[in-house]
Amino acid sequence: MADQKQAASDKKPASNLAIWLGLADNSFTRQKTVKFGDASAVNSGRGYGIITVAALLLLWWVATAFGWIKPIYWPSFGSVATRLDTLWTDGFRNVALWDHVAISVYRVLSGVFYGALVGIPLGLAMGLSSVARGVFDPVVEFIRPIPPLALIPLIILWFGIDEFAKIFLLFLASLFIMTIAARAGVSSVNISKVHAAYSLGASKWQVLTRVILPNALPEIFTGLRVSMGVCWGTVVAAELVAADRGVGSMIMIAKNFLQTDTVVIGIIIIGIIGFTIEILMRQLEKWLVPWRGKS
Numbered sequence: 001m002a003d004q005k006q007a008a009s010d011k012k013p014a015s016n017l018a019i020w021l022g023l024a025d026n027s028f029t030r031q032k033t034v035k036f037g038d039a040s041a042v043n044s045g046r047g048y049g050i051i052t053v054a055a056l057l058l059l060w061w062v063a064t065a066f067g068w069i070k071p072i073y074w075p076s077f078g079s080v081a082t083r084l085d086t087l088w089t090d091g092f093r094n095v096a097l098w099d100h101v102a103i104s105v106y107r108v109l110s111g112v113f114y115g116a117l118v119g120i121p122l123g124l125a126m127g128l129s130s131v132a133r134g135v136f137d138p139v140v141e142f143i144r145p146i147p148p149l150a151l152i153p154l155i156i157l158w159f160g161i162d163e164f165a166k167i168f169l170l171f172l173a174s175l176f177i178m179t180i181a182a183r184a185g186v187s188s189v190n191i192s193k194v195h196a197a198y199s200l201g202a203s204k205w206q207v208l209t210r211v212i213l214p215n216a217l218p219e220i221f222t223g224l225r226v227s228m229g230v231c232w233g234t235v236v237a238a239e240l241v242a243a244d245r246g247v248g249s250m251i252m253i254a255k256n257f258l259q260t261d262t263v264v265i266g267i268i269i270i271g272i273i274g275f276t277i278e279i280l281m282r283q284l285e286k287w288l289v290p291w292r293g294k295s
Contacts, residue, residue, distance in 0.1 A: 021047035075261040083261040092250050092262070101269060104247040107163075107238060108231045111170025115227060119175045120220060123182025128212070136179075144176040149237045166238040173234045174227040181223020185216025214291070221285045225278060232274045 018024040022044035025032075035041040057077075064076035075083075087097045125132035126140075148169055159165040189212050197211045239248030247266045254262035 018047075020044070021050070023047045073260060075264055080261045080264055083259070084265055087262070087265065093244070093253065095245055100245055100247050100250050101273070103245045104235055104239070104270075105273060107166055107170055107246065108228070108235055110167045111231050111234075111238075112174045112224065112227050114167070114171045115174025115231075116178045116224060118171075119178025119223075120182045123179040123184075124186055124208075124212070124216070126179070127183040127186025127216075128208075140176055140179055143172075144180070148173040148234050152237065166243065169238045170231045170234055173230050177227040177230060178220070178223050181219050181226070182216060184223075185219030186212060188219055189215040214289075217289045218285075221281065221289060225281050228277055228281065229274060232270055235270070 015024075019026045025043060029035070029041050029043055032038060032041040060074075061077045064074060091097055092100060122132075122136060122140075126136055127133075151169065151172060155165050155169055159168060193211050193215065194207060197207050202210070235246070236248035236251060239246040239252070243249040247269055251263050251266035254260075254266070
């Protein structure tokens with residue numbers, strides 16, 4: 001009787017909340033007989049993520065409340081909350097907090113957009129043409145390892161200190177990542193699919209748009225996600241170029257006046273926005289590339 005009750009409880013479906021939190025398998029992952037090594041068998045793990053964030057916030061409060069990190073100055077949870085309320089109400093240096101956030105998001109998205117607009121076709125060309133690879137590969141491989149920060153003096157000399165200079169710096173940070181991602185995507189296409197398409201009478205354009213590009217999209221999306229992270233890491237430097245608005249500018253100005261709580265708020269804002277964009281990119285990838293990992 002006890003065994004029957006245990007079997008019945010094992011067959012009882014998990015709640016939707018437990019599945020959403022990643023604390024229980026959904027109908028798809030329950031069918032997996034082998035889970036280790038199969039990425040599609042890994043659930044979201046949101047519950048563990050919530051626990052981690054809560055633990056970090058608790059550690060922050062406890063450490064600053066009891067003075068555990070005195071050798072390294074870090075503002076208390078209360079002072080950061082108070083400063084955030086002030087920034088939310090009065091802004092920072094006569095500019096609303098949301099204006100600082102909006103201009104930084106605009107710069108990052110613009111840099112990634114233009115980097116993808118140029119880098120994806122360039123990477124596809126390098127993966128499909130010997131001429132394009134021979135012409136562009138030395139340039140790409142030479143400039144790609146150079147940190148975008150090292151280009152700031154040249155960008156100021158060439159383009160001044162206007163908005164274009166900041167977006168151009170982020171464009172360069174994104175361009176070569178997208179180029180390498182698109183080229184890697186072409187290299188990952190199964191050649192048997194290309195041969196099958198040609199044998200069915202497909203033209204070169206059809207092979208490009210219906211075979212190569214769909215199979216390269218997973219790598220391209222990975223490049224977009226990496227590019228977004230790099231550009232968020234570069235936006236602080238980009239806004240050093242005589243910027244009076246932006247989260248990076250806010251952080252640097254606050255640093256000069258020893259407003260560490262404002263610096264922490266800026267760091268948290270950048271992290272939250274970057275994380276939000278990453279989540280949106282994952283959902284967009286699931287929608288546009290549902291075949292990822294299934295070919």
